[in-house]
Amino acid sequence: MSKHSIAVLAGDGIGPEVMEQALRALSVVSSKYDFELAYKEYPVGGFAIDTCGEALPKETLAGCEAADAILFGSIGGPKWDTLPLDLRPERAALLKLRSHFDLFSNLRPAKIYESLAHLSPLRPDIAKNNVDVLVVRELTSGIYFGQPKGIEGEGEQTNAFDTMRYSKAEIRRIAKTAFIAASKRKNKVTSVDKANVLVTSRLWREIVEEVATDYPDIELEHLYIDNATMQLVANPGQFDVMLCSNLFGDIVSDECAMITGSMGLLPSASINEAGFGMFEPAGGSAPDIAGLGIANPVAQILSASMMLRHSLNLTEAADCIDNAVLKTLSDGVLTGELLPADQKQNAKSTQDVGDYIISQLSEH
Ligand code: NAD
Ligand code: IPM
Numbered sequence: 001m002s003k004h005s006i007a008v009l010a011g012d013g014i015g016p017e018v019m020e021q022a023l024r025a026l027s028v029v030s031s032k033y034d035f036e037l038a039y040k041e042y043p044v045g046g047f048a049i050d051t052c053g054e055a056l057p058k059e060t061l062a063g064c065e066a067a068d069a070i071l072f073g074s075i076g077g078p079k080w081d082t083l084p085l086d087l088r089p090e091r092a093a094l095l096k097l098r099s100h101f102d103l104f105s106n107l108r109p110a111k112i113y114e115s116l117a118h119l120s121p122l123r124p125d126i127a128k129n130n131v132d133v134l135v136v137r138e139l140t141s142g143i144y145f146g147q148p149k150g151i152e153g154e155g156e157q158t159n160a161f162d163t164m165r166y167s168k169a170e171i172r173r174i175a176k177t178a179f180i181a182a183s184k185r186k187n188k189v190t191s192v193d194k195a196n197v198l199v200t201s202r203l204w205r206e207i208v209e210e211v212a213t214d215y216p217d218i219e220l221e222h223l224y225i226d227n228a229t230m231q232l233v234a235n236p237g238q239f240d241v242m243l244c245s246n247l248f249g250d251i252v253s254d255e256c257a258m259i260t261g262s263m264g265l266l267p268s269a270s271i272n273e274a275g276f277g278m279f280e281p282a283g284g285s286a287p288d289i290a291g292l293g294i295a296n297p298v299a300q301i302l303s304a305s306m307m308l309r310h311s312l313n314l315t316e317a318a319d320c321i322d323n324a325v326l327k328t329l330s331d332g333v334l335t336g337e338l339l340p341a342d343q344k345q346n347a348k349s350t351q352d353v354g355d356y357i358i359s360q361l362s363e364h
């Protein structure tokens with residue numbers, strides 16, 4: 001029996017609510033497929049600020065270092081929004097974890113299954129047109145991390161600045177990830193940039209072109225970010241892999257989540273060169289619905305499945321979870337944000353959806 005250690009960082013807002021359901025699902029598949037997951041839970045984000053005085057306590061980081069993978073919930077919320085940027089949960093915990101482990105490769109898969117096309121806010125003829133997009137987002141560089149960043153001057157002359165910066169090596173490694181991913185999918189990479197304006201995007205395009213020569217069977221196209229976000233709602237079926245820098249990938253992936261129906265459906269994997277990864281929903285702590293028991297647990301559960309697939313090589317168990325989720329959604333067991341206004345009375349709770357997925361796990 002294989003045994004794996006998992007650092008569980010549930011975080012803030014809906015994080016703990018949806019994490020509970022993901023851990024239940026993992027426990028069912030671990031018995032079914034005969035492997036053992038040893039979980040250790042650690043404080044992170046706003047909860048860690050309140051209880052330990054900092055967003056990423058030393059014990060949490062050490063626990064992540066000792067683990068085979070990190071399962072992350074979400075962090076942040078209004079309570080901590082007024083803290084200086086460097087102390088806020090987002091920078092001090094999430095971005096710190098990404099850079100500490102060099103998790104440069106962020107995979108965010110968004111698919112509209114034909115049986116679930118009615119969940120999309122897009123017109124049915126658009127939603128039904130083979131929408132299956134993988135956003136490959138560079139996660140440890142770009143404007144999020146470029147130096148200098150700061151604020152200076154006084155009064156109306158106050159200037160705030162961030163630096164958008166990419167090295168050739170950083171672009172090359174994420175571009176390779178995108179081409180390799182496309183070679184296992186529909187053989188197309190759309191690189192998203194703003195090369196008509198930004199110097200970083202010029203270099204981005206140049207290096208992506210260079211990497212493309214190693215993958216002659218893969219079609220490469222370049223789109224400007226403004227056009228790409230427009231094309232995503234006009235005809236998302238045209239895309240396969242969307243290769244994005246850090247900020248553009250952040251924006252494009254929220255849009256991808258919503259075209260499948262909800263922020264609460266999109267999982268993500270953030271992986272380094274050694275294959276070590278952190279797995280988390282693409283959405284946030286959803287303070288507007290936190291504590292109500294109505295958050296959609298699917299993105300967290302699918303993130304757990306991505307962890308089994310990408311970090312632990314437990315493919316059968318991952319497939320089992322994915323199939324159970326698909327069946328649950330197809331059977332109409334849905335949280336409220338997926339339902340039109342006149343059907344909200346049919347909404348299921350976080351726990352109901354978790355229960356239904358668990359019941360399907362034994363059958364798939
Ligand atoms: P958000 O993703 O938390 O919420 C945006 C909208 O999507 C809200 O209406 C919310 O209710 C809905 N939503 C998100 N997840 C859902 C789910 N599972 N089920 C149902 N509805 C869901 O974005 P925001 O409101 O801009 O950010 C809130 C906080 O989360 C901020 O502090 C932000 O920095 C943080 N955040 C954290 C992460 C992370 O931890 N990975 C990601 C994004 C945002
Ligand atoms: C995401 C989130 C984070 C990001 C925030 C919370 C720092 O929006 O994972 O998409 O911008 O990367």
Ligand code: MN
Pocket residue numbers: 250251254282
């Ligand atoms: Mn985001």
